[in-house]
Structures are given as C-alpha cells and as structure tokens.
Amino acid sequence: MNMSGTRYVLSLNGGSSSLKFALFAAHGSVNQEPILSGQIGRIGEASSEARLFRQGAPVNDTLCPAAITDHGAALRQILAWVEYDFLAPATRQALTGVGHRVVHGGTRYTTAQVIDEAVIKGVEACTALAPLHNPINLELIRSVREALPTVPQVAVFDTAFFHDLPAHAAQYALPAELVARFGIRRFGFHGISHQYVCRQASERLGLPDRPARLISLHLGSGSSIAAVRGERCVDTSMGMTPLEGLVMGTRCGDIDPGVALFLAQKSKLSVEKIDHLLNHESGLKGLCGSADMREVRSRATNGDADAQQALALYRYRMTKYIGAYFLALGGVDALIFTGGIGEHDTRLRAEVVESLSPLGIRLDAAKNTQSGQAMIEIHSPDSTAKILVIPTREEWEIARQSLAALDQKNQ
Template sequence: MTATRVLVLNSGSSSVKYQLLDMRDSSRLAVGLVERIGEETSRLKHTPLTGGGAESREREEPIADHEAALRAVADELAADGLGLDSPELAAIGHRVVHGGLKFTEPTVIDDAVLKEIERLVPVAPLHNPANITGIRTAQALRPDLPQVAVFDTAFHTTMPESAARYAIDVATADEHRVRRYGFHGTSHAYVSRKTARLLGKAPEDVNVIVLHLGNGASASAVRGGRCVDTSMGLTPLEGLVMGTRSGDMDPAVIFHLARVGKMSIDEIDILLNKKSGLIGLCGDNDMREIRRRIDAGDEEAALAFEIYIHRLKKYIGAYYAALGRVDAVVFTAGVGENAAPVREAAVAGLEELGLAVDGALNSVRSDEARLISPEYARVAVAVVPTDEELEIADQTYALVGDRNA
C-alpha cells in the first residue's frame, strides 16, 4: 500500500493544532486543536472530514502535557479509522518557528537536527521549546515514521545580506546571531506562488508584495519566487503594527523605559509583545470590533486604525522601491482576507504607483483567491487565502513521499 497521508502538527507552549491530509488530492481527513495543556481543564476539539460529514467532537478534561495531548489526538483519529498506526501515514510534518540560517528547506529530523533547533532556543524562547516537545512526543509515538521540520524562517533565507544585516558591530552580531530572520515563511511562500498562478504566470516571472495580516502581521518583498526582504526581524516583534505587538519603534524606547520608567527587561518584553499594537492603542485587537467602534464614532479606535494603515502603507512603498517592478500586492491571513476596509485604506492614495481597489470586488466575501483591482490598474491587488498547513504537508510529502512509493 502506498502511504499518502501526512499529519501536520503545530505545537505551541500550551496547545497543539493538527491536520491530517491525503496528498493524492490535498484533501483534509481531520482537523483539530488541543488547548490549555497543563491547566486544570484542557479542551480538545476534533473534526473528522471523511464520510461527507464534519461534526466536531469536544472533550474537556485534564491533559497534563504534550505527550498526553498527542495520545489524545491519536485516540480521536483512531476512532475515525485514521489512527497513527495506519500504513497509509507517510510522515509527520512539524511547524518549527526558527531555523536560523542553517535550515533553508524542509528537513528530516534526526538527533543532529534536534540539537540545532535546541541551539536556536535563545532567539526563539517562546516557540522552539514547544516545537521540540511536539517533535519528541511524535517520535515516541511513531519512532519508525519520518518526522519533517518545516521552518517559518526558511523562505526568508534568500534575503541578501543588505536586507538581512542590522547596522551594528559585525562581530557582536555574528556572536549572538543578531540579524533579520523573518517569520510566517510558509504563508509567504504559499501565497506568493498562488498569486503567480492567479496572474497566469510562473512564480519566477512575478514580483509580489505579500501582506500577511493577522493578529501577528508581516510583509515580504518576493522577486521571482524568492524573498528579498521581510518586515519581521530577529523576532516577530519588528515591522507592522500587530494585534498586541508594537512593530517598528526607536530601540532607545527600551532604554528610556528601563532608566526613567524603572521597568525591568521582562516588563518591557511583555509590554511590547503583549500589551502594545492595536490593543495598546485602543484596548481591542480584533479588527472587526475596531471597525464597529469606528462606525460608532470612537476616536480612539479611529486613531489606532490610522496608525495601523500608516505603517502598512510605508511598507508597501518601501517594498515597491526594493523590487523596482511590482506585479501584485496581495492580502492574506485573518485580517487581510476578511477586512475590506483595511485593504481599501492600505491602497488609497497609491494610484501613482499603479495601485487601486475596485469597491464592488473588494466587498465580496469569498474563500477563493481573487483579484480586487479594476482592469485598468497597472498593478494587480489580490486576496489569496493562506494555507500554511497545506504548505507544510506539501513540503513534507515532497521530501519523503517517494520513499513510500
């Protein structure tokens, strides 16, 4: 029997998201989420997608750790005839947030790979430890099965040094691995490639600005299928205004808060990562609620929106300059795919750059990739729903699938 299924795991500090896909047609067989791992009451939501139905099952019970979580996931899959012991399972693909400069493509995990992921924990302290836990647990459950790491940073390793280097002492930067790495790479890779197809062109013939706008947000400049710049940096804090992250600001703000505000490094870290961005500006990080408040005349929400859009426009302009020629600006992720006012405002006033949005096309809600620019626009404006799980599954199966043929 040819193994054609891939289980995709995204392990967070207290959660595990998962999808089981059949790579013959990229169909999903099951999806689910385990959250509040290690708390008094954990929650598992599992949705089988076989047999023409999609009725979810939920469990609320203590789940002590990631091993217990994955065993619970395995039980749910087995109940649908999709167990981890199935000979149809080809591999498990893991989202790993930080791969540094060493990992530029999907990689079969062995002891040496795990050690390198562990070595990168200082530059990804919130993400890589959880990813490692998920990998080790999956290895324990299926030691015979290929486990593949797909790195968020990999797509951005094609950036030239002029874009990746910070202007600080080179020896210090190299010693502590300080440089721009970028994140959301699987999304930027998937969306830029799909945008090229939407335009009827090959990825190598297209220059695209990708705007991944969710609670976390990032922009990338993609020339001929290769990333040449991206907004997130050493960590996901740099760049655009986000739901709870500040994005770009003067680094001396940190010194000021420490010296004058008497704040600790940990307090500043929490402020910039969890209490800034939209939630810091207006108390809400849900764009739908912010727009509702704006429509009701809320000036605080309106200013937060203006700051968000101002930063977004600056990056569109900067990446237009970096690319020289732009074939498309594309919006993706939760806000990018669903918030028509954000798309309209981000492009407004950029007509001299060949950018425009058709109001009627922009207002259409759809799960399909689509153009929202008028026919006369020199640069296409598009909405392309991202699919990071499919991208991870595709990369995983491309690497190990032929072993099972």
C-alpha cells in the same frame, strides 16, 4: 520509499496556545483537501476549544476535554481523532510522516529537515530566538516520537523562506564583531504562509518572460509583509524576532531602540518586563485596550477615538511598507492579502488600497465583498497591479515540504 501508492502525512502547526492539524493523502503530489483537519485552542486555560472538519465539513459532535493542559495533551486528542476516523492503533504505520511547523531554524536550516537528534539539538539552540514557539515545537516532536515511534518526522522552518535575503536587507548596522559572535541578522517569519501564497500568485499571473514581483501581506494577530521576486524573498518586515515591522495585536512593531533603553533607565523595568511589554501589552492592545481587530473596528465605527487612532497607525505602517517594497521590487505585479485579517476584513483592504492610488493600484468595490476558500481577484480593470485574496494553507505547505524532504532522504 514506495511512491506508487497513496501516502499519508499529518501536518502539525503549533502556536503559543493552539494546535492546528491536517491529515492529507498524496497520490504523487499532496491532495488539495485534507481528509481530517481542525484546531484545539485555548490550550492551558480552564476551558479549551476544539474544531474538527471531516473532508472540509464541520463535525458538530466534536468531543474534547474541557481543559487541555498542554500541547502534548492536545496532540494526544488529535491522534485520537485521527485514529477514530482513519487509523486503527495497529496500523498507525500507514502514516508516511508527520510534518511540524518549526518557527525558528536560525541560519542552519534553509530547507525542511527529516528530524533526528542533531535536528532536535539544532532547534533547541534556536530557542532563545523564539522562546514562545520553539519549546512548543520540541514538545510536539517528542510527543509524536513517543506516540508514533516508527513514523518519521519532518521540521518545516518558518524562517527558511528568508534564508537568502540580500545582505542589505538581512543585516543590521551593528559592530561586525558582535554580529558574528551572536549571529545577529534579520530572519523573517510567516515564511510558510508567504511561500505558499506567492507560489499561488505566480501561477495565476503566469508571466512568461520574467519573475513575478509580489508584495504579500500576512495579516493576523501577528502580521508581516514580504517583498518577493519569483521564488526569492528580497525583504520582509519582521526581523531577528517577530517583534519588528507592522503594528500587531499585542506587538509594537517598529520602534526606536532608544525607547526600550529610556524605559529601562526611567521606569527601572527589568529586561524581562520590557520584553513582555513590547510583545504582549503593545500594538493594538496598547493603543486602545483590545488586540481583537473586530472589536477595534466596532469601537472605531461607534466613534471611539482611541480605536480610530489605532486603526490609523495600523494602516499607515502597512502603507509605508508597501510603498518601500514597491520601490525595492521596481514595481509590483500583484498585491496579496492573506491571514485571518487579510482574508476577511474587506473594509481594511479597501482602506489600505485607497492609500495606494498614487501607485495606480485600484480596488473593485464589488469584487472586494466576495469571500470563500478560493483565491479571488479584487482589483479594478485599470489597476496597475492585480490584488489577490489568497487563503493561506500552511498545513498543506507543511505536508508538501515534508514529503519532499522524505523523498530526498530516501533517494
């Protein structure tokens, strides 16, 4: 592969009803700002939404069909934007590669992989562990292959960052024979985001004599916490599936497994309906009727008791994990907030940090009001740990890992 000139990589980040993308140039390393980026949301609904940014500036005349029926159609719309802005149809080969966020790689994939038939079959084999996401990832891979048959593709796995969790953090206390037969373990998720922000935090800390001890909070509709020492994750809140851990928008997080058994016995709900209940009707939505943190916050402020209790449980679960990970790491050098809620909900950050005062972690109220696209420090001078707000850049991380995988394959 020619590495002397400019290379271009398209990053695709498919969610259950959305598709984010970013087109990056690389001069050796990947440029920090994308040439073109955006998102198509509400895929499969009657009216889809589109946002497009050119060199970071919003494009106000973004054209998008009223309804994007599936992720393949969303990809075709994105390629039309890329083609119009950057690549003529005859020069699509100028793309060095296309990188995909793939949610679940199981135990097989611990690094980004250049996609071939074997990788496709491997992703298919993990579909039962991520039934909402891996099929979408596969649909996008096949759609790119059809549209850009000569452009190599790379799978960047959300689970890879957690592949070497210590055994005591990865295992469930289940019979060994069943664990071995079905590959049961804690995999972790949001790994691309956690890996990116922890690398940024380590560089900011610049500790010369030891690895940084970091607690990363990725807070959004789905949320997770990771305890990281240097470049290795030592524990994380999500488990074999994204259901474990924190209270989330529609997911219950940690729950006594006996609750699911009790529901099956007493309510006669099927396994499928219980699965739907725990993943789509629980969390904040189950507690107060809304999965939107902004609405929950507004209702709590106006005295809604259910919303207030939902926020109390949301914060308590988070604080409990932070305390546990403080002990697991033997202290903490930086607490990181990222994700849509972590980056923008200043009040939640203040409430969570207030509960950490026994650990000596303290917030600067004035700094906490800052916002922007860059990393900010919001701790007080006497805090025992830095508190960082780091905008996650999953698409950039996908591009970085994709080029690294392509370079390794072509050495």
